[in-house]
Amino acid sequence: MPPAVRATGAGARMNSPAEIRTHRLNLVAIALGIAVIGLANWWLGGWITPAEGEYRPGYVVILVALMLPGFLGALACGLVAGHRQPTHGLLAALGLFAVEIVWGAVEGELAIGTVIVRALGFAAGAALGGSTARRLASLLRSIRSQPADGAAGPTDPAPLLEVDDLSMHYRTSDGWVSAVDGVSFVLRKGKALGLVGESGCGKTSVAMSLLRLLPENARFRGGSVRLNGVDLLDVTEDEMRTRRWSDIAMVFQGAMNAWNPVYTVYEQIREAMVTHFGGELAEEQIRDRIGELFDLVGLSRAMVDRYPHEFSGGMRQRAVIAMALSCDPQVIIADEPTTALDVIVQDQILQELKKVQTALGMSIIYISHDIAVIAEVTEVMGVMYAGRLVELGPTADVFSRPRHPYTYLLLRSTPSVTGPRRVLAPLEGEPPNLVDPPTGCRFHPRCPYADQRCREENPTMEVIDPESGYGVACWNWTSVPVRIGKGVQA
Ligand SMILES: Nc1ncnc2c1ncn2[C@@H]1O[C@H](COP(=O)(O)OP(=O)(O)OP(=O)(O)O)[C@@H](O)[C@H]1O
Ligand code: SF4
Ligand SMILES: [Mg+2]
Numbered sequence: 001m002p003p004a005v006r007a008t009g010a011g012a013r014m015n016s017p018a019e020i021r022t023h024r025l026n027l028v029a030i031a032l033g034i035a036v037i038g039l040a041n042w043w044l045g046g047w048i049t050p051a052e053g054e055y056r057p058g059y060v061v062i063l064v065a066l067m068l069p070g071f072l073g074a075l076a077c078g079l080v081a082g083h084r085q086p087t088h089g090l091l092a093a094l095g096l097f098a099v100e101i102v103w104g105a106v107e108g109e110l111a112i113g114t115v116i117v118r119a120l121g122f123a124a125g126a127a128l129g130g131s132t133a134r135r136l137a138s139l140l141r142s143i144r145s146q147p148a149d150g151a152a153g154p155t156d157p158a159p160l161l162e163v164d165d166l167s168m169h170y171r172t173s174d175g176w177v178s179a180v181d182g183v184s185f186v187l188r189k190g191k192a193l194g195l196v197g198e199s200g201c202g203k204t205s206v207a208m209s210l211l212r213l214l215p216e217n218a219r220f221r222g223g224s225v226r227l228n229g230v231d232l233l234d235v236t237e238d239e240m241r242t243r244r245w246s247d248i249a250m251v252f253q254g255a256m257n258a259w260n261p262v263y264t265v266y267e268q269i270r271e272a273m274v275t276h277f278g279g280e281l282a283e284e285q286i287r288d289r290i291g292e293l294f295d296l297v298g299l300s301r302a303m304v305d306r307y308p309h310e311f312s313g314g315m316r317q318r319a320v321i322a323m324a325l326s327c328d329p330q331v332i333i334a335d336e337p338t339t340a341l342d343v344i345v346q347d348q349i350l351q352e353l354k355k356v357q358t359a360l361g362m363s364i365i366y367i368s369h370d371i372a373v374i375a376e377v378t379e380v381m382g383v384m385y386a387g388r389l390v391e392l393g394p395t396a397d398v399f400s401r402p403r404h405p406y407t408y409l410l411l412r413s414t415p416s417v418t419g420p421r422r423v424l425a426p427l428e429g430e431p432p433n434l435v436d437p438p439t440g441c442r443f444h445p446r447c448p449y450a451d452q453r454c455r456e457e458n459p460t461m462e463v464i465d466p467e468s469g470y471g472v473a474c475w476n477w478t479s480v481p482v483r484i485g486k487g488v489q490a
Contacts, residue, residue: 028080032080036069036073066117066120066122067128068125070123070125070126070127071125071132072125072129073125074130075129075130075132077130077133078130078132078133079133135231157189157190159187159188159189160187160188160228161187161210161226161331162186162224162225163183163185163210164224164226165182165222165224166220166224167180167182167183167220168218168221169219169221170205170215170218170219171217171219172217172435177434177435178434178435178437179205179218179387180205180206180209181388183384183388184389185392186469188363188380189361189363190357190362190363191363191379192357192364192378192379192380193365193366193378193380193382194366194377194380194382194395195366195367195368195374195381195382196367196381196383196384197383198369198385198410201386201387202384202387202388205218205387207333207365209225210225210333210365211250212244213244227243227247227330228330232248245272245324245327246276246328246329247329247330247331248329248330249324249325249329249331249333250333250334251320251333251335252320253367255317256317256319257316259308264305264306265305266287266290266304266305268323269290269293269319269322269323269326270290272323272326273289273327276326277327287304289326290304293322293325293326296322296355296359297321297322297352297356299315299319314345317338317341317345317349320337321337321349321353330362331362331363332362332363332365333364334365335367336369337366339368339370350376354377364377366378371410371411371414374395375399378395379394380394380395381398381399383402383404385442387442388442389461390474391403391404391473392461392469392471393465393469393470393471397470401482402480403464403480404480405447405474406446408480408481409446410427413425429445432445439456440453440455440457440458441455441458441459441474449479451475453475454476457475459473459475461473
């Protein structure tokens with residue numbers, strides 16, 4: 001069996017062996033952080049308060065000496081615990097600092113000014129050390145890891161977007177919702193990648209994370225999103241604002257109903273372009289560009305000055321796609337772009353999107369709970385379950401021979417349009433509550449192949465075909481039947 005490439009992240013509870021190991025590692029990391037801080041502090045102590053008659057240090061030396069213990073502690077701590085826990089460095093720094101205060105009070109040498117200055121130095125150093133650890137961990141992973149890819153053949157184009165071990169959660173009154181947990185995939189230039197899965201499995205949360213358009217109650221827990229090698233989770237909000245729409249644009253779920261009824265479609269697309277290009281484009285250039293985009297998505301140029309209510313549902317969705325294309329993005333994320341449309345219009349829009357993608361050489365991420373849509377328009381397909389990516393491979397291969405039990409059961413419950421007629425088997429049960437997801441493999445309560453190991457350990461994503469980068473996260477994928485189901489006579 002090929003080697004495992006990566007654990008897909010710890011769940012919210014800590015009672016499986018893998019999770020207990022992570023917990024212990026965190027404790028070791030905190031202890032190491034405290035030890036490093038203590039040593040650095042002891043070594044640097046003389047710099048700040050030199051003995052009588054020795055040199056007087058400059059401000060820069062004092063600043064470095066104040067920050068260095070926190071920085072080194074957080075760096076050591078962050079590297080051992082993994083980039084998911086950079087705050088442990090800060091905790092370690094504060095823990096040691098508390099010890100120092102108590103020690104100072106016992107010795108009768110506690111000066112409030114010194115306490116404040118040292119606290120600020122510790123905190124600033126630790127924050128810097130934590131973020132450096134995160135960057136280093138991300139760099140090391142990018143050098144070492146060979147993620148499941150789904151399109152890693154020698155003739156496939158270079159990676160454009162590399163999502164690695166992405167995790168985020170939402171705070172709710174019931175607790176933290178673990179919506180995205182250790183998701184990794186690669187999108188190559190000019191390719192279409194599909195994300196499929198039942199409602200609530202985290203598809204939109206992945207998309208919003210890529211654009212960093214998350215609501216207030218959301219927090220990243222780790223991972224990286226590298227576009228042309230630049231980690232979008234590390235750039236400033238100002239830089240991200242300029243990259244949104246020009247580098248990555250999104251057709252939002254339900255966006256066709258989000259047009260402002262009091263402005264024409266032209267005015268609304270124009271506003272997006274002016275916000276992005278500033279004064280670079282003259283009015284005629286903007287009008288020409290919007291006209292071209294309307295041609296591209298199959299709308300008549302005569303419609304540009306109409307109001308949204310004068311468009312049919314399908315037309316509004318085409319106009320949304322034109323808007324997403326208006327700033328020449330390298331990647332488009334289309335989140336359920338056709339869900340609210342009838343099948344005929346749905347098919348037309350999908351064909352249009354495919355045409356645009358080929359014409360412009362763009363890369364697209366399609367998100368849908370409709371597996372037939374993903375089959376039609378993508379070359380690579382990822383299957384999500386309960387916040388995790390469980391299978392990733394060339395779309396045709398996933399359809400003809402799914403390896404993950406969830407994909408297998410999902411396909412068995414979906415009628416095939418092109419294949420032989422077969423008996424459908426409903427997928428029993430429902431996805432788990434992500435505030436308190438099942439331990440180990442999150443699919444185990446619904447899985448007919450589950451065993452003790454599945455209940456305890458989160459399966460790693462294994463690359464089972466290095467040539468294509470086909471990956472599956474299941475301990476027992478070899479038990480899944482080769483055929484989806486028996487054909488039946490019409
Ligand atoms: N703003 C939020 N606050 C709290 N929880 C959220 C928020 N947005 C999403 N969630 C939760 O995160 C999980 C993933 O939701 P998400 O919308 O990403 O799923 P999805 O796969 O896109 O579903 P759908 O197919 O219905 O669009 C769900 O459990 C959902 O309830
Ligand atoms: S066999 Fe085990 S690891 Fe695989 S999907 Fe089922 S429960 Fe998960
Ligand atoms: Mg969604």
